[in-house]
Amino acid sequence: MILTFLISLLLLQAPAPGGEFDMDEYLYGHVVDAYDWHITTVNGKHVSVPLLIIARSKTTGWHVFSSGKLAHGHEYEGFYILHDQESHRDRLLEHTPSGDVRPLDISITKNVAGLLFNSLVLVLLVLFGVKWYRKHDAREEAPGGFSGLLEMLVMMVEDDIIKPCIGPDYKRYSPYLLTAFFFIFVNNLLGIVPFFPGGANITGNIAVTFMMAMFTFLAVNLFGNKHYYKDIFWPEVPLFLKAFPLMPLIEIIGLFTKPFSLMVRLFANILAGHMMILGVVSVVFLTASLGPAMNGGLSVIAVLFGVFMDVLELLVAFLQAYIFTMLSSVFIGLSRQHPEEEKAEE
Amino acid sequence: MSLITPDFGLLFWMTLIFGIVFFILAKFGFPVLTDMVRKRQERIEKSLVDAREIEARMATWKVEQAQMLEATRKEQAQMLREATETKARIVSDAKAQAKAEADKLLAEAKARIEAEKESALRDVRKEIALLSVQVAEKVLRNELSDEGSQRAFIDKLVDEASEAQLRS
Numbered sequence: 001m002i003l004t005f006l007i008s009l010l011l012l013q014a015p016a017p018g019g020e021f022d023m024d025e026y027l028y029g030h031v032v033d034a035y036d037w038h039i040t041t042v043n044g045k046h047v048s049v050p051l052l053i054i055a056r057s058k059t060t061g062w063h064v065f066s067s068g069k070l071a072h073g074h075e076y077e078g079f080y081i082l083h084d085q086e087s088h089r090d091r092l093l094e095h096t097p098s099g100d101v102r103p104l105d106i107s108i109t110k111n112v113a114g115l116l117f118n119s120l121v122l123v124l125l126v127l128f129g130v131k132w133y134r135k136h137d138a139r140e141e142a143p144g145g146f147s148g149l150l151e152m153l154v155m156m157v158e159d160d161i162i163k164p165c166i167g168p169d170y171k172r173y174s175p176y177l178l179t180a181f182f183f184i185f186v187n188n189l190l191g192i193v194p195f196f197p198g199g200a201n202i203t204g205n206i207a208v209t210f211m212m213a214m215f216t217f218l219a220v221n222l223f224g225n226k227h228y229y230k231d232i233f234w235p236e237v238p239l240f241l242k243a244f245p246l247m248p249l250i251e252i253i254g255l256f257t258k259p260f261s262l263m264v265r266l267f268a269n270i271l272a273g274h275m276m277i278l279g280v281v282s283v284v285f286l287t288a289s290l291g292p293a294m295n296g297g298l299s300v301i302a303v304l305f306g307v308f309m310d311v312l313e314l315l316v317a318f319l320q321a322y323i324f325t326m327l328s329s330v331f332i333g334l335s336r337q338h339p340e341e342e343k344a345e346e
Numbered sequence: 347m348s349l350i351t352p353d354f355g356l357l358f359w360m361t362l363i364f365g366i367v368f369f370i371l372a373k374f375g376f377p378v379l380t381d382m383v384r385k386r387q388e389r390i391e392k393s394l395v396d397a398r399e400i401e402a403r404m405a406t407w408k409v410e411q412a413q414m415l416e417a418t419r420k421e422q423a424q425m426l427r428e429a430t431e432t433k434a435r436i437v438s439d440a441k442a443q444a445k446a447e448a449d450k451l452l453a454e455a456k457a458r459i460e461a462e463k464e465s466a467l468r469d470v471r472k473e474i475a476l477l478s479v480q481v482a483e484k485v486l487r488n489e490l491s492d493e494g495s496q497r498a499f500i501d502k503l504v505d506e507a508s509e510a511q512l513r514s
Contacts, residue, residue, distance in 0.1 A: 019454060031349070104354075123370050176372065208356065
C-alpha cells in the first residue's frame, strides 16, 4: 500500500528536480476536496479523473458539465475554478456582470465520488454477505467465509456496543447504528488505500462528519422520551438553578456539544492520520536536495515509519468507527432512560 | 472547500448517499442477518433446555429401567419356581393317574379272569354232570339189566324214601 503510494508520489515529484517542494500544496492537495480526482503527474502532465460539475446559476439556471473543461483555469459557460493559494481551496465561481459570485454548487467532487464508490462497495459487500442467509436456514447452520466474518462483526457491534448502551429497545436503533459503524469503517479503510478509487479523505472531511453527527443528533432527540426532555428543561436541582435558567441553559448547550464532539473527533482523527502518513512520506521529497546518501537513508526510515503509520491507521479506522457508534449508542441510551424502573430495580 | 468549513455540495450529497445506504442496509442488509442470528440463538437456547430436560428424563428412565429389570428378574425367579412346582405336580399327578389306570386295568383283568374262570368252571361242572349222568346211566343200565336187580333197586329206593319220610 505504502509502496504504491510512494511510487505514485515519486512520479508526482520526479519531473521537477531541483524545484522547490511545496509542502503545503502537497499536504492540502491530498486532504482537501477538489473538483477533479488527481491521480498522479507524469512529466509535468496531470493525470486526473474529471468529475461532474453541477451548479445552478441565479441567472442562467442549471449547468452540468465535466470538470475537465475547467482544468488549468479555463472558463466554461461562465464558470471557472479559483484556486486560493492562502487557504488551498478550490472554489467554483461564476462570471456575472455585477462581479464574480458563487453559484449553488452541488458538483460531484472528489469526496462525493469517493463517497459514492465507497458506499457502493459497502452496500455490495453487505448484501453479498447477507445473501447466504436467504439461501440457508441459519437456525440449522452457521455461515463461514465472508458471511461468517460479517456476522462476527455485526454481532460484535450489536452485542458489545448497541445492546448494553441503549437497553431494552435497542432493536429500533440497531440498523442505523450498524449502518453508521460500517459506513465509517469502510470509508476509513478505503481512505487509507493510496491509489485511485480509494484515498479520498472522506471521513476526514468536516461536512461528512457533520452529517454523521447530525444523524445521531436526530436519532437522539427525535425519539427522546418524556424523562429525557424533563431532565433538560426542568432538571431535579434546587429551584434557583432552574428559575434563573442556568441548568436548562447548560443542558441545552450539552445537547449540541455531544454531536459536536462526535463530529470533531472523527474528523480530526482521520485528518490527522492522513496528514501523518503524508508527512512521513514527504520526508522522501524534502530530503531530495540533501544528496543521494542522506536521501536514501532517510527514505528507508520514512518508509518504515510509513508502514507503521499505515498499520496504526488500520487500528484507528476501526477504533473511530467503534467509538462513534458507541458514543451514539450512549447518547441514544441516555434519551431512552426509565429512571422509575431503575429505582424500582434498586 | 476549506478544511474546517463544511461545503454545501458535500453536505447535500452526504445526506443523500447516506440516506440511500441506510435505507438499503436497514431494509435488506443488517436486519436479515441479526434476525437470523437471534433466531439461531433462541434455537440454541431451546436446544440446551431440551437437552437438559432429556438428560433429566434419561436419569429417571435409568432408575425406572433398573426397577423394571429388578421386577422382571423377580418375576422370572417366581415363574421358574412355579414352573418347577408345576412340573413336579404334573409328574406326580401323571404318576398317580397312571397308577390308578393300571390298577383299574388290573382289576378289570382280574375280574375278567375271574369271570372266565367261573364260566370255565361252570362249563366243566356241566360237562362233569353230563358225564356223571351218562356214567350213572351206563352203570344203571349195567346193573338193571335183569329183572331181579331192577326190583331190588326199586325196593332200595322205596326204603330210602320211606326212611327219609319217617325221619322227617
